Amino acid sequence: MIGIMTLTFILILGILLFSLTKRKSHIIPGQFKRRTHLTISAVFISFLFITAAIAELMEPFRATEMDLVKVPASLEQERIDLEMNMMNGTNVDSTLILETRTHPVGDTLTIHRNHGEYEGPIVYVERKKSNDATVEEIIYKPFLMVSDYDFSDALTVAMPVWTDDSVTFQQNSLMEVTKVSYYDAPFLTRWTQHPVQGDDGYSSVSRSPVVQLIVPEHVEIITPSGDEDVFFIDELNG
Amino acid sequence: MYLTEPKLFDIVKKQFRFKMNAHAAAFTMLVFLQGVSFALELSNNNAFNHFHEMMPSITWISFSSGQFLGLTLVWAFVLGVLITNTARKNESFSFVTTRLSHHLANFLFMVFASVIGGITVVLCGSMLKLFTFFRYGEVAVQTPGLIAAPGDFFIRLVTAIALVSLLFFIGYTISSLFQFSRILIVLLFLGWMTPFLQRFAENGIGFLFNEPSFMLFVVKIVMTLFILFGISVASTNRLEVGQ
Numbered sequence: 001m002i003g004i005m006t007l008t009f010i011l012i013l014g015i016l017l018f019s020l021t022k023r024k025s026h027i028i029p030g031q032f033k034r035r036t037h038l039t040i041s042a043v044f045i046s047f048l049f050i051t052a053a054i055a056e057l058m059e060p061f062r063a064t065e066m067d068l069v070k071v072p073a074s075l076e077q078e079r080i081d082l083e084m085n086m087m088n089g090t091n092v093d094s095t096l097i098l099e100t101r102t103h104p105v106g107d108t109l110t111i112h113r114n115h116g117e118y119e120g121p122i123v124y125v126e127r128k129k130s131n132d133a134t135v136e137e138i139i140y141k142p143f144l145m146v147s148d149y150d151f152s153d154a155l156t157v158a159m160p161v162w163t164d165d166s167v168t169f170q171q172n173s174l175m176e177v178t179k180v181s182y183y184d185a186p187f188l189t190r191w192t193q194h195p196v197q198g199d200d201g202y203s204s205v206s207r208s209p210v211v212q213l214i215v216p217e218h219v220e221i222i223t224p225s226g227d228e229d230v231f232f233i234d235e236l237n238g
Numbered sequence: 239m240y241l242t243e244p245k246l247f248d249i250v251k252k253q254f255r256f257k258m259n260a261h262a263a264a265f266t267m268l269v270f271l272q273g274v275s276f277a278l279e280l281s282n283n284n285a286f287n288h289f290h291e292m293m294p295s296i297t298w299i300s301f302s303s304g305q306f307l308g309l310t311l312v313w314a315f316v317l318g319v320l321i322t323n324t325a326r327k328n329e330s331f332s333f334v335t336t337r338l339s340h341h342l343a344n345f346l347f348m349v350f351a352s353v354i355g356g357i358t359v360v361l362c363g364s365m366l367k368l369f370t371f372f373r374y375g376e377v378a379v380q381t382p383g384l385i386a387a388p389g390d391f392f393i394r395l396v397t398a399i400a401l402v403s404l405l406f407f408i409g410y411t412i413s414s415l416f417q418f419s420r421i422l423i424v425l426l427f428l429g430w431m432t433p434f435l436q437r438f439a440e441n442g443i444g445f446l447f448n449e450p451s452f453m454l455f456v457v458k459i460v461m462t463l464f465i466l467f468g469i470s471v472a473s474t475n476r477l478e479v480g481q
Contacts, residue, residue: 037262044269045358052364055371056384062371063379063386144296146286151296174294181300182370183380184363185307188397191452192390196380198302 068149068179079143079207086124086212087233098139098157098209105135105219106165113225115171121160121209123169126233127217136214137162142172144206151177157209169229172208246339253343254350257321261347264317268355271313272362275305279366301370303363307398310355314402318348318409322417322470341471348406356399360391393452400459404446407466414470 078093085092113120121139128136139159144151154177158170183189186198215221223230285299321344364384370377384391416423429435446462449455 034259034262037266038258040269041262041265041354044272045354045361048358048361048365051368052361052384055364055368058368058371059379059383059385062376063382064376065378068378144294146296146298154294154296177294177296179296179298179378180370180374180376181298181378181380182367183300183302184394185302185304185359185398187401188303188307188360188394189381189390190447191397191455192381192393193387194381194390198304204296 068151070148071145071150076145076148076205080205082140082207082210083122083124086126086210087236092140096140098141099159100139101137102134103137103162103167104133105216106133107218108165108220108222109135109213109215110166110222110224111227111230112166112168113229114168117226117228119171120169120229121157121172121211122207123230124210124212124233125221125230126212126214128214129217131216131218133216135167135216135219137167138212138214140210140212142207142209144204146204155209160211167213169211246336246342249336249339250342250346253339254346257343257347258350261317261321261351264313264351265354268310268313268358271309272306272358275309275362276366279305280369299374301366303359303366306359306362306366307401310359310398310402311405314352314355314405315409317351318406319413321348322410322413322474337475338471341467341474344410345467348410349403352399352403352406355402356395359398359402360395363394396456397452400456403463404459407463407470411466411470414473418473 075093079096082092082096111123121142137160139157141152142155142157144155154175156173156175158173160170161168183196183198186196189195221230279301285297287295287297367377367379367383379386381394382390412423415426426435430439446455446458449458
């Protein structure tokens, strides 16, 4: 990409140098007269003024707020460390939690999945000593960051469906999000009230929703759909 | 004592007009370059697609007026260099003139061309924005326009003119120094490899562009332009006509 840009610049620089240094003593057929050059420039500038006026008038109707925000590095790290913190039993930032629920449970808990492999939430099962016949369910928000911009609000979470002693996890919603943005050359905005930094290439970091189930120790867990997406914290911690 | 003694102002005015005609092709080239920038921007190399089997797909298309600025700066630098070449100078001395009037006319021409270049950069950005409105309907505008933020629009305009004029005068000074002494340019080029000059250049760039105050930035640019122009005048003042 940078190579193509550099080549383009060199090519244009070459054309520019060639055309501006090439001098002819008199006008030959096909060459613009000086008046023509000035007319072209004047027409172009007039055209720019008209298009700029239309653009500025249309802006209040067509422009939307840049609803994306850059994610602070600390929050990004917090999100990335979520699963590790959960397994270590350290506190997780409460802003990462979407919902906390409790459900009654008997002697077994059946975990179904209504989605293909790795297409649903990541499930962590943690055992608790107390036998209070309830399962605590903590659903953590998914996240998606593109070039440090937070697209997480575009993600919707299909909530797990609980019936008696079973839970069914749904497929993640797979919608399409298209974003079109415009910004002036970053250097020109340096001293304005809305400076932009530009794009230093695109990169993305993402994670599916995470569901943590805190289940009484004696409750047997059955996974008829396979346990590829279910992780047992006790086993992971050895 | 002559019956008609030409005034400096009149000579400069006449030469400025002459230079406007002589360099008319440069403005057509600017139009061409802005067109190329527009085409490059529309080629949409800046579209990003995020596809993941577990996640929604994101398509993010961003447009920027950066290309317009980049190519206009190249244009300004090249024109600044070419303005002082021998052929152009010989033309200037084909009628009554002095070295000072020659430089002053060049100064006026460069300021005028910078204003045109700077204005077109900002207006081309608005043209690109208009295209995105028609093509995509709703667009997230990260840098509000003239109506939403007139102050920002004005600052962008002045910044663009300042940058274009800086590149103009850098090209002009380098070309003038080249005429003064080609060895000096070779020495400067070789010196560029030395850490001292590199640090000097870095400090210079930092001095101009790391300035937090916009007003001070403009003052620094104007001062730099006068210094560069002074160097150009001083370096060519003792040259013979036509050299």
